[in-house]
Amino acid sequence: MNILVAIDLSDATETVVNKAEEIAKALSAQMWIVHVTQPKPELLEFDAGPQAERDFLAERYHDEHSQIQEISARLRHEGLKATALLVQGETVETILAEALKLQVDMIVVGSHGRGMMSQLFVGSVSQGILSQSNRPVLVIPNTYLGAVLGVDA
Numbered sequence: 001m002n003i004l005v006a007i008d009l010s011d012a013t014e015t016v017v018n019k020a021e022e023i024a025k026a027l028s029a030q031m032w033i034v035h036v037t038q039p040k041p042e043l044l045e046f047d048a049g050p051q052a053e054r055d056f057l058a059e060r061y062h063d064e065h066s067q068i069q070e071i072s073a074r075l076r077h078e079g080l081k082a083t084a085l086l087v088q089g090e091t092v093e094t095i096l097a098e099a100l101k102l103q104v105d106m107i108v109v110g111s112h113g114r115g116m117m118s119q120l121f122v123g124s125v126s127q128g129i130l131s132q133s134n135r136p137v138l139v140i141p142n143t144y145l146g147a148v149l150g151v152d153a
């Protein structure tokens with residue numbers, strides 16, 4: 001079994017990973033820890049901007065890559081098969097494309113529950129994945145995340 005765990009490197013990440021870890025242990029599953037970073041539109045057009053901007057983006061990507069590598073290493077230390085992937089693109093579309101490419105059996109994602117106005121203007125990654133995925137999706141809800149993290153949801 002293959003499980004894609006979509007993380008955003010927020011405070012909720014560890015809770016989402018821990019829940020996916022429980023499932024992976026029970027099912028002897030391979031875990032794909034996926035973080036989607038969105039490139040600036042100029043990068044897609046090969047106009048990378050001034051050197052300071054390129055350096056900032058390079059450092060950000062390096063930091064994000066290091067964080068997901070640490071998560072993957074911890075999971076491997078726990079005896080799981082885990083691989084970290086840092087990919088660029090639009091979040092929902094990229095997660096779904098990776099799920100297809102990796103032939104995963106399940107997608108695990110957290111839900112921040114930011115409210116209707118935020119979803120109206122920004123959208124919801126978990127909602128987008130739920131509505132477009134042809135694979136089972138486990139959404140760790142904001143209320144669960146809040147209870148585990150000790151904050152009000």
